Amino acid sequence: MKDYIYQRVMEVSNYIYETKATVRQAAKVFGVSKSTIHKDVTERLEKIDSRLADQVKKVLEYNKAERHIRGGEATKRKYLSNYEEMNED
Template identity: 65%
Template sequence: MKGIVEERAIELGEYIIESKATVRKAAKKFGVSKSTVHKDVAERLKYVDPQLYKRVKTVLEINKAQRHIRGGLATKQKYSAERLTARK
């Protein structure tokens, strides 16, 4: 019988695949820490459901490759907003 931790790992994995979510987004959705999400999908899921693990790993690798782009866009948006409020 699977425990609660294993079930959570499967739920997290399915959520990440369905929504192409980042670890941070999944953590917020499930109310757990980023470390917990990462441990569940990167370590536990490998033994509980190897096929799901491979699919999740692919999504997380894509997210990791795009991370610097999202960070740059967030910084640009932050300073654009500050510039607009400074003009008023």
């Protein structure tokens, strides 16, 4: 594995574990695609540090379990904002 990939895998993994960030958030912070982040933390990390891989996997599973709630909240904010804009006139 090339040094820069190894470095990115470790930085991304530590970031996700410490901040409980989603794959999308990590991709934005590190300037790479969601696919790259996902591959880094599910495939490459396992070969480097299996303990950290297990910890990151738990964060990803939690985020996946909660995503329907975050999506519902975002939709609620969107429609509430649209409703408020229509009633300002």
